[in-house]
Amino acid sequence: MIASFTYAAVQIRNSARAVRAARLQQLFGVMAGAWDSRANNGELCSIVLRGGDDFLSLDRVERTRFRLFLMAYARGFENA
Numbered sequence: 001m002i003a004s005f006t007y008a009a010v011q012i013r014n015s016a017r018a019v020r021a022a023r024l025q026q027l028f029g030v031m032a033g034a035w036d037s038r039a040n041n042g043e044l045c046s047i048v049l050r051g052g053d054d055f056l057s058l059d060r061v062e063r064t065r066f067r068l069f070l071m072a073y074a075r076g077f078e079n080a
Contacts, residue, residue, distance in 0.1 A: 027076075027077065030073070030076030030077060031076075033076070034069075034072075034073050034076070037069075044065065044069065047062045047065050047066050047069070048066060048069060050062075051063070051066035
């Protein structure tokens with residue numbers, strides 16, 4: 001009986017570790033995707049850099065793109 005409880009506890013602990021590892025991997029994927037989107041899109045990179053320094057310097061469309069980028073980035077972290 002004790003052996004089965006011990007076995008179940010070990011399995012639960014291993015399962016929890018696997019879930020944490022998967023979430024961490026997902027978080028790394030989100031971060032890499034965000035970096036990749038900026039690295040491969042010069043216009044978006046410029047908007048993110050300028051928006052981070054002085055949001056009001058962006059025009060209306062750029063501010064929208066900046067907000068959407070930040071929302072997508074934050075959503076990725078929330079999901080992870």
